[in-house]
Amino acid sequence: MPLIFDPLYFLFAIPPLLLSMWASWQTKRAFKKYSRVGNANRLTGAQAAKVLLDRAGIHDVSIVETQGFLSDHYHPGKKQLALSPDVYRQPSISAIGVACHEAGHAIQHATNYAPLGVRSALVPTVGIGSNLGIWIATFGIFFSAEPMILIGALLFSAVVLFQLITLPVEFDASNRAKKLAFEHGLVVNDSERQGMAKVLNAAAMTYVAAAVSSILTLLYFLMRAGVLGGRND
Numbered sequence: 269m270p271l272i273f274d275p276l277y278f279l280f281a282i283p284p285l286l287l288s289m290w291a292s293w294q295t296k297r298a299f300k301k302y303s304r305v306g307n308a309n310r311l312t313g314a315q316a317a318k319v320l321l322d323r324a325g326i327h328d329v330s331i332v333e334t335q336g337f338l339s340d341h342y343h344p345g346k347k348q349l350a351l352s353p354d355v356y357r358q359p360s361i362s363a364i365g366v367a368c369h370e371a372g373h374a375i376q377h378a379t380n381y382a383p384l385g386v387r388s389a390l391v392p393t394v395g396i397g398s399n400l401g402i403w404i405a406t407f408g409i410f411f412s413a414e415p416m417i418l419i420g421a422l423l424f425s426a427v428v429l430f431q432l433i434t435l436p437v438e439f440d441a442s443n444r445a446k447k448l449a450f451e452h453g454l455v456v457n458d459s460e461r462q463g464m465a466k467v468l469n470a471a472a473m474t475y476v477a478a479a480v481s482s483i484l485t486l487l488y489f490l491m492r493a494g495v496l497g498g499r500n501d
Contacts (some may be wrong), residue, residue: 272430274409284480284484290477294473295338296338298470298471301362303354303358303362305361305463306359307359307364314357317371318331320372320445321371326378329374330347330348340367340369342374346401346500349374355367361467362458365468372440391430397426401423401427402420402485405489406415414461418493425486428483434475438471438475447470
């Protein structure tokens, strides 16, 4: 890709890359640490998620096991909460935290939490922006065609919007998880609450890193298009 030969690109790419690597390392570190700490109730992630859904009056969401490490997610279209093996099967603080976070998304969906609806609506445009937008901008840079770069930047802006909307969605799900897990007795003391918070807070930083990366990429395209900072011939 021609971008790798542009020194300016490194100024925008390296900081978010380092932030992303740090956030990923912190998340894996926290998860692995607290996956070795059992919760007092000996509840698996699947059991904890079911408690939260039942208490919220949600009975049409299935809880299934999915393969992969930290591949946990909630699928609004299928009304399916998919948990990785370490979360689905294990009675650990990490499992409780991640499962309750995903249950938080299901509760958001059931209560029509607006940012989740906006994020879901943006999903079809994100693929276009992250693929077509980047390639159009890249070819524009290669051929020094500023209008083409600008078109690519506009398409890529959908990715930025998606990442920004994702932040309140993820933070809200984590806040719901922390609050409800304690209220419903899934975590029973300060030690368990703090461990759960550390896992979820570390995971939240991965979304911050993704947002920073997309914003800086957009700014780079806008600079190369001459919209910001003058022309870059």
